[in-house]
Structures are given as structure tokens and as C-alpha cells.
Amino acid sequence: MAKELLKGNVAIAEAAVRAGLEAYFGYPITPQTELLEHMSKRMPELGRAFVQAESEVAAINMVYGAASTGKRVMTSSSSPGVSLMQEGLSYIAGSEVPAVVVDVMRGGPGLGNIAPSQSDYFQMVKTAGHGDYKQIVLAPATVQEAIDLTLLAFDLADKYRTIVTVLLDGNIGQLMEPAELPPMRPLRQTLPEWAVSGAKGRKKNIISSIHLQPEALEAFNRKLQAKLKTIAASEVRYKEYMLEGAELIVAGFGTAGRVAQTAVKLARAQGIPVGLLRPITLWPFPEERLSQLADEARGFLVVEMNAGQMIDDVKIAVAGQCPVEFYGRTGGMVPLPDEVLAAIAKLDQATLPASRIPVLNG
Amino acid sequence: MTTTPVEQLVYQRPEALSDVHTHYCPGCTHGVAHRLIAEVIDELGIRENTIGVAPVGCSVFCYNYLEVDFVQAAHGRAPAMATGIKRVLPDRIVFTYQGDGDLASIGLAEIMHAALRGENLTVIFINNAIYGMTGGQMAPTTLPGMKTTSSPLGRDVETSGFPIRICELLATMEGATYLARRSLHNPTEIRKAKKAIKQAFENQLHGYGLSLVELLSSCPTNWDLPPAEALKWIETQMVPVYPLGDFKNVKRLTSNP
Numbered sequence: 001m002a003k004e005l006l007k008g009n010v011a012i013a014e015a016a017v018r019a020g021l022e023a024y025f026g027y028p029i030t031p032q033t034e035l036l037e038h039m040s041k042r043m044p045e046l047g048r049a050f051v052q053a054e055s056e057v058a059a060i061n062m063v064y065g066a067a068s069t070g071k072r073v074m075t076s077s078s079s080p081g082v083s084l085m086q087e088g089l090s091y092i093a094g095s096e097v098p099a100v101v102v103d104v105m106r107g108g109p110g111l112g113n114i115a116p117s118q119s120d121y122f123q124m125v126k127t128a129g130h131g132d133y134k135q136i137v138l139a140p141a142t143v144q145e146a147i148d149l150t151l152l153a154f155d156l157a158d159k160y161r162t163i164v165t166v167l168l169d170g171n172i173g174q175l176m177e178p179a180e181l182p183p184m185r186p187l188r189q190t191l192p193e194w195a196v197s198g199a200k201g202r203k204k205n206i207i208s209s210i211h212l213q214p215e216a217l218e219a220f221n222r223k224l225q226a227k228l229k230t231i232a233a234s235e236v237r238y239k240e241y242m243l244e245g246a247e248l249i250v251a252g253f254g255t256a257g258r259v260a261q262t263a264v265k266l267a268r269a270q271g272i273p274v275g276l277l278r279p280i281t282l283w284p285f286p287e288e289r290l291s292q293l294a295d296e297a298r299g300f301l302v303v304e305m306n307a308g309q310m311i312d313d314v315k316i317a318v319a320g321q322c323p324v325e326f327y328g329r330t331g332g333m334v335p336l337p338d339e340v341l342a343a344i345a346k347l348d349q350a351t352l353p354a355s356r357i358p359v360l361n362g
Numbered sequence: 363m364t365t366t367p368v369e370q371l372v373y374q375r376p377e378a379l380s381d382v383h384t385h386y387c388p389g390c391t392h393g394v395a396h397r398l399i400a401e402v403i404d405e406l407g408i409r410e411n412t413i414g415v416a417p418v419g420c421s422v423f424c425y426n427y428l429e430v431d432f433v434q435a436a437h438g439r440a441p442a443m444a445t446g447i448k449r450v451l452p453d454r455i456v457f458t459y460q461g462d463g464d465l466a467s468i469g470l471a472e473i474m475h476a477a478l479r480g481e482n483l484t485v486i487f488i489n490n491a492i493y494g495m496t497g498g499q500m501a502p503t504t505l506p507g508m509k510t511t512s513s514p515l516g517r518d519v520e521t522s523g524f525p526i527r528i529c530e531l532l533a534t535m536e537g538a539t540y541l542a543r544r545s546l547h548n549p550t551e552i553r554k555a556k557k558a559i560k561q562a563f564e565n566q567l568h569g570y571g572l573s574l575v576e577l578l579s580s581c582p583t584n585w586d587l588p589p590a591e592a593l594k595w596i597e598t599q600m601v602p603v604y605p606l607g608d609f610k611n612v613k614r615l616t617s618n619p
Contacts, residue, residue, distance in 0.1 A: 023450045049449035053442070054475035061439035061472070065415070065446025068433045073446070091436050196431035196447070198454050200410035206425050208416075208434035 003178040008143045011179055012076070012102055012166065013038035015150040018184045022071040023049035025062035030114040031170035032078045032104035056081040060088030060101075067097040068207040070195030072154055072188070076102035078170070079120050080111065083128070089163060090129030094209025096224070098157035100150075101135075102166045104173035107332035115332020116170035118254060121309035124165050125282045132221060134228050135163035136235060137282040139253040143177040149280070151182060160231055161194075167282060169305055171255045171334060232284040239278040242268055246275030248347055249293050251314050252303035253279050255334060260303045263340035272348050282310065290317035298351040300324040303340055305333070323351060376400035378409045380427050389582040389589025391546040392420060395488060396427050398556045399459070402563055403430065412455040413447055415440040419461040420494040438469020441476035444483045449618075455566055457484040462503040463493045466526050473532070473574075480537025480571035480616035484562045487528060487574055490581040491600060498584030502526040505603055510584070529576050529609040540565040540573035541610040547578065547596040551606070558608075571616030578604055 006014075013035045016024070024039040036052065043050035049066070053059035059075045066073040077085065082103045092099050105120045107113040122128070125137050136156050140146040146168060153164040191197055196205050211217035241261050243249070252260040257278035264276045277293065279286050294300070299322050302311040308326045315324050327343035329335045375381060379400035386392045403409050412430040416422055418437035425432030435443040440458035448456045465473050465487050476483060492510055493499040499512040503525050507516040529541045540562055544555035555577055562573035578600050580592035587595055 023446065025446065051445065051449060051479075054471055057439070058442040058445075058472055058475065061436060061442035062446035062449075064435075064439075065433060065443035066450045067446070068443075069447055069450050071450045073450070087436055088439070095434075196413050196433055197451060198411040198413060199429065199431050204425075204429055204431050206432045206434070208425065208432075210422060210434060 003180045005176050006143055006179045006181070007034060007176045008146050008168065008173045009034035009104065010038050011143050011147050011181070012150050013042070014181055015147040016074055016100070016154070017042050017046070018182050019151050019154040020072050020185045020187050021048065021074055021154070022187060023066040023073045024075070025051050025053050025059040025066070025073070026075050027053050027056050027059050027077065027081060029078045029081045031106055031116070031173050032076050032102070035076045035102065035104070035173075056084035057088065060085040060092075063099050064088055064092050064097065067092065067099045068095070068196050070192040072158070074100040074102065076104065078104045078106045079108050079117070082120060082123065086123070086129040089127070089135070090131050090133065091209050092163055093129065093133035093135065094131060095207050096161040097207060098161050099163050100153045100157050100166070101163060103168070105167065105169045107330070113332050114170065116255060116305065116334060117330070117332055118169050118256060118305040119307070119309065119330070120167065121282065121304070121306060124167050133224060134283050135165050136160070136231060136284070137165045137167050139167050139280060139282050140172060141254050141258045141278060142179070143172065143175060144179040145280075146172060147179055147181060156235065160227060162227070162231070167254070169255050235281060236284045236286050236288070237280040238286040238289060239280060241276040241278070243275035243277065243293070246273055247296070247298045248272065248274040248301065248344060248351070249290075249297050250274060250276045250301045250303060250340070250344065251279070251290065251310070252276070253282060253310065256303045256305050259335050259337055260340050262337040263344060266337060266341050267344045272344060274344055274348070279310070285313045285317070287313065287317040290314060291319065294318040294321040297322050298353075299347045301343055301347050302326050303335060303343070304328045305335070306330060323347075376404045378403040378429050380429055382426060384427055385423060386420065387583045389580060389592055390420070391577070391579040392488065394546050394552060395486065395577055395579065396424060398552070398559050399486060400428055401556060402560045403428075405560065406563055406567070408455045408563070411453075412457070413451070415444045415447070415456065415458040417458070417460040417464040419464050421459055421461060421488065422495070424459050438464050438467070439472055440464065440469065441472040441481070441483065441485065445476055445479070445481050448481060448483055452482075455484070455563065457486060457563070459486045460488070461494070462487070462489045462491065462501045466502045466528055473528075474535070477532045477535040477538040477572045480618055482566055482569055482571055482616050482618050483573075484566045485572065485574040486559065487576045488579045489528070489576050489604065490579040491525075492581050492584050494581050494584055505599060525603055527604060529574065532574060533609045537616060538572040538574065538610055539570040539612040539614055539616070542608045543576040543578070543604055543606050545578040545596055545601060545606055547580070547593040568613070569615050570613060571618070576604070
């Protein structure tokens, strides 16, 4: 397949179609709407299900229903809409059915605005729905990565019977870049044994998240946590940039990570020994790798398009071994490389060992 | 063990009804409604092809009592969940079983839009004018002046509104093609209820779109009435507010699967 100029939202939609998506349910919300629009055309022409739901509440529950049949299903939305989906996400997690959710983040809180933001880190990575559960969170920084991670999202959702979120800011959703789409995958012909499809020649299947006896619910929670532990041990993904000899570590995801990469390159040109770690899975978080880096590092700088959310996870990984500073923009503002470069230079100065502080005359 | 030969079998547990005790209170008509559904599923021969959607409320465990595949929805969201199932498995029979708090309060948007879209689903709607599972609070279906644990002086229509009539409301929607209200307060009405439930499932088999049967039901525990008096209360108090009958009976194919 050749590269073509693709908008992030459309690229994700088409990648999902080619991954074998059989049903899409969604509600219009900026800056995600092109994804829904693409589905409204593509899914019916392939004879697959598309419903524009009456709300995000309904959309996620349509996903829950369709996912209970073992088919590949998804929804997409943006921050305020995803807030509305949290109840459904908790039920989906509680019944262990696979589902893919795309969140094209915009500025908040409240109605906020439609400009790019990363302020849903807490609600998606920490999970805002009730109960103890996690969902896999994949954070692309380019349109190509958005395509690749959408394919991965369906495979991981099926493999672990879990929710997988593709979490991107509105910038990547709206951005047009050259990227290559995968070939069309055939639809899966067999349904998993746990799915509901009619109790033909077998005992009835029940998809439910209720366990009224505390002993039973605790047993379920233990099983769920064991599964999450397996995911955490197997599915961590991240990108490293110029970490060779780095004494300062910048961490950022998505667009913030991409801007930080430019800043790191500029800083290296000025002789500052800095490198970048860009988490691709926000859950599971690359805690172990960050912890290793913290053994040798002078300091960390976390760059985000929010008021400081991922920084909490970086601090857990660093565990007080060195300072962790923050540079962020909010309200839909995207940091510029110069701003991040200044923050790197500041961290460099603040953490220089005494032996390397230039001695002034006199 | 030897089996006693029978001259003529007149009554047995339907195959679609599970051989278990239910958790329902004595005198509650959920059990009657379950049995009618099971008989209809048997008679239509659709047990192995049917998927039920259970609600939140007293009937949350109805999947334990019917021998078909089941999913359990979040409060009020059964029609959305059923939509998701039916759209990917259009040749299966999908029904929801919902109470009045579930369908007529928190889930009003979901049932209205499922009807609006003409989803080819069957909805069994239990109206007992109260929230049963949480212990007898006011529902949107509670009668004017009726005392509940959250309307201790009786439902005041000035501040809490009037009862909602779901069949009449949905009758305005093109996508809802069979809408009927029946009652479970005596054997005659129960027989009529079964006929309506059967027609509602047939409606889906024919591809006519959304069908809903509202069943006036008793809640002796939360009405604080003995079972027999509770049945009488349906007849004397509920039926005048919720008239029985067919509110829509249209044979028209829906464009949905």
C-alpha cells in the first residue's frame, strides 16, 4: 500500500474498518466528528453496522451490547462525551467484553473548547468509572502511529477481553500527514465461546457485571487484577530518543512528546545532555524503564498539554531519586519547542553538579 | 424411579423457564410475567435463537429464570444494549425486560430513541408504580396521591408531576409498531397478556420494528398490601390511570435488520 495524505480521525476510522470492525456506534462531537462521518459512509457500504446514537451514554451501551456478541466494535468521542461514557466503561470492564474506544481530547473542564488538549489522562489512564479496573491506553504521536495503534487496539482488546483506548489530542485527530493504511483484513468467522448468540446446543451464556455475594465479587476482582497484572507485564510500549548519555530525561506523550522531541534535538545541539522517553502505552505505564533512567539521571522534565497529570506516574517511577519538573500548557494551547527548550535549559542549570558549575571571575 | 403415565398433559414447566426458585417476594407478578415469556418462547420455538437483556431493578436476575442467552444492562440502558446486539446479530430474537424506574425514568431517552429508529426489538415493560428493589420509592408511574418512601405524604402532582403513560407516548413514533398494555391481576387478563407478548415477539419475527407490552404488575411488599389485595388494587387503582388495550398495531416492515 502506498502512502497517502490522511487526516488523523479519518485514518483511525479506516484503520478500524480494515481491522475487521463490525459495528460502530457514536455521537457527533468536535474534534472527533470526521471519524463518525467516515464510519457513516464506510460501514453501510460494507454491510456492517453503523448507528448514530442519541447520546454518548447510549453509544457506549450499544458498544457493550454488540461487544457481548464477541464482534469487533468501537466508539469514538471527545472529552465531554467520554465523561458521559464512564458508566458504560465500568460495566464493560466488569463483564470483560472487548471494546475499542477512541478519545480525541479537547480542552476542559466543562464545555471547555474544541482545541487540542491532553487533560483526559486522569479519566482514561486512572479510569473515571466506578470500581477497580484499568483499560489499556495507547497514545499515538503521528497519524501513522494512530493507524498502527488502532490495529493493535483491536488485537489487544480481543486477546485480553478488555477495553482498549486510543487516546489522542485534537491536534493528531485534525492533522493531515502522509501515512500508509493496512490491507483489509477478513472478518472473523467464529465467535468466542463466552459470547451471547443464542443458546443453541449449549448452556446459556450470561454477560453480567453483578456478583451480589461479597465473596464472589472479591473473587472476580482478584481474577480481574491478575489479568491486569499480566497486561502490565507484557504490553508496555514506548519510544526512546537521544537517551544515549542523557543526564536529563524529558517525558511526554502524543503531541507534547512530539514537540518535546524537537526541543531535545535543539538542546543537544546546544550541548545539553538530554534525551526523551515518549510513552506509547499510558497504561500500562513504562514505569520500569523510567525507574532505570532515574538511577543515572540528574533530573526529569514532564511536558504535557494539561496542568500536570502524567507527572504523577513519572514521580512514582522516579521515586524521589532526582527532581521531576513540569512544563505544561492548558486550555487548548500547544507548547512550542522554544518553550520546552527553555524548560530543559532551566532544569539543566538547576541540577548541575557543583563541580560543573562555571566559576565566575573573582 | 418409575414415571407415572399421564392421560393428558395439561400443565408443565416451559423449557425456557429455569427449574429454580426465584428471589421474588410472595405475591409479586414478576414470576407470572417470566412464565408467560417462557411459554411464548417455547411456542414460537425460538429458545436457542433468543438473547435477553436484563435491567437494573428487582428483575436484575431474570437471566437466572429464563433459559436463553442473556446480558445484563446498566440502569435504563437495555434498549441501547439490545440495539447493539440486534444490529450485529440481525437474525436473532432480542428482547429487553425492564421495570418502570428503569424504562420510564432513567432510561427514557434509550427507549424513545430505540422506538424512533424502529429497532426490531421486543420490550416487556413491568409497571408496578413503584421502585421495588430500592425499597418502595416514588416512580414516574406512581399514582397521584400514592404514598411511597420518597413521597410519604403521597405523590404531589404540583411538585412531582403526573404518571407517565409509556404506550401512549411511544404511539407517536413511526418506528414502534405494536404497543399494548395488559394487566396481570386475574387469570383472564393474564391470558390476554400472554397473547400480547406472543404478538410482540411475532412482530419482531416479521421484522415490523419495535414492539412493547406494558404489564400492570403488583408489588405487595412495597404497596404494604397482602397479595390478593394488591391484585385488587391493580384493578381498582391502576387500570383507571393506565387503560388496558392496544395503542398501536401496524404491520409495516422496519428498515432496520
